[in-house]
Amino acid sequence: MFRPTDNIAVAVSGGKDSVTLLQMLSRIEKDFPKTKITALTVDEGIRGYRYEAVKIARENCKKLNVEHKVISFKNLYGYGLDDIIEVARENGELTPCSYCGILRRKALNIAAKSIGATKLATAHNLDDEAQTILLNIIHGDAVRIARVEPVIEERVSGFVQRVKPFCEIPENEVALYAYLKKNRFQTTPCPYRFAAMRSDIRVMLNKLEVKYPGVKFTIFKSMEKIRPAVKSAVGKIELKECKNCGEPTIGDICKPCETLLKLKLLKNSGR
Ligand code: SF4
Ligand code: ZN
Numbered sequence: 140m141f142r143p144t145d146n147i148a149v150a151v152s153g154g155k156d157s158v159t160l161l162q163m164l165s166r167i168e169k170d171f172p173k174t175k176i177t178a179l180t181v182d183e184g185i186r187g188y189r190y191e192a193v194k195i196a197r198e199n200c201k202k203l204n205v206e207h208k209v210i211s212f213k214n215l216y217g218y219g220l221d222d223i224i225e226v227a228r229e230n231g232e233l234t235p236c237s238y239c240g241i242l243r244r245k246a247l248n249i250a251a252k253s254i255g256a257t258k259l260a261t262a263h264n265l266d267d268e269a270q271t272i273l274l275n276i277i278h279g280d281a282v283r284i285a286r287v288e289p290v291i292e293e294r295v296s297g298f299v300q301r302v303k304p305f306c307e308i309p310e311n312e313v314a315l316y317a318y319l320k321k322n323r324f325q326t327t328p329c330p331y332r333f334a335a336m337r338s339d340i341r342v343m344l345n346k347l348e349v350k351y352p353g354v355k356f357t358i359f360k361s362m363e364k365i366r367p368a369v370k371s372a373v374g375k376i377e378l379k380e381c382k383n384c385g386e387p388t389i390g391d392i393c394k395p396c397e398t399l400l401k402l403k404l405l406k407n408s409g410r
Contacts, residue, residue, distance in 0.1 A: 148256035153192030156262035184219015235331035297387035
């Protein structure tokens with residue numbers, strides 16, 4: 140996933156997975172003097188939740204002596220997630236997590252590019268990956284099945300290459316490690332968490348895993364085998380520059396801009 144000369148941006152939310160990933164990568168980095176690590180935290184603007192997470196992320200970075208950068212939805216888009224959900228209650232089509240995910244991906248990419256990162260590491264674990272695979276199948280989203288992989292192999296201009304070092308590690312093993320290491324991480328769940336279908340899939344997969352141990356890993360590995368066929372069926376995806384913000388996109392306008400436009404919240408920010 141990494142080269143010794145990589146400038147690695149690590150997405151650190153302040154939760155157990157991302158704090159543990161940062162801890163591990165910063166420890167490994169010490170053996171590679173040409174590698175650089177910067178932690179990126181996205182402040183989505185979720186009252187009563189994100190403030191504590193940003194604080195915890197900052198404390199961990201200080202302890203590990205890692206540079207830390209915070210990017211907020213408010214600065215980038217003009218609105219925090221709470222404001223967006225408020226408007227979306229009237230005419231929105233998506234769940235809070237869908238708005239959050241779409242806007243966070245773009246925020247991380249912009250922040251990673253701004254520091255000249257060559258890799259963007261996220262702490263998605265095996266549970267996250269298995270859930271995403273099932274969600275993409277349920278939604279019949281062949282493009283996402285083809286594109287969302289543990290290491291985005293294709294280097295596309297405008298996108299910092301994403302890697303997921305924990306993609307084969309079960310969530311409870313990451314949690315166990317974090318507790319054993321006495322890592323400080325946020326334990327309060329996001330107030331929007333339960334509105335997403337992902338939450339139901341998480342419960343279902345956890346039940347299946349108890350009955351059939353290894354099922355999450357089997358789902359992950361099955362998709363690794365199937366993905367090349369899906370990729371060739373989908374064909375090469377040509378990316379253009381978004382007409383509003385210049386970020387890479389499949390259509391004329393990127394998903395985050397389109398989403399804010401639908402909610403009549405798009406400010407011509409040039410981002
Ligand atoms: Fe965003 Fe959903 Fe995660 Fe909350 S649970 S931070 S809304 S993706
Ligand atoms: Zn755009």
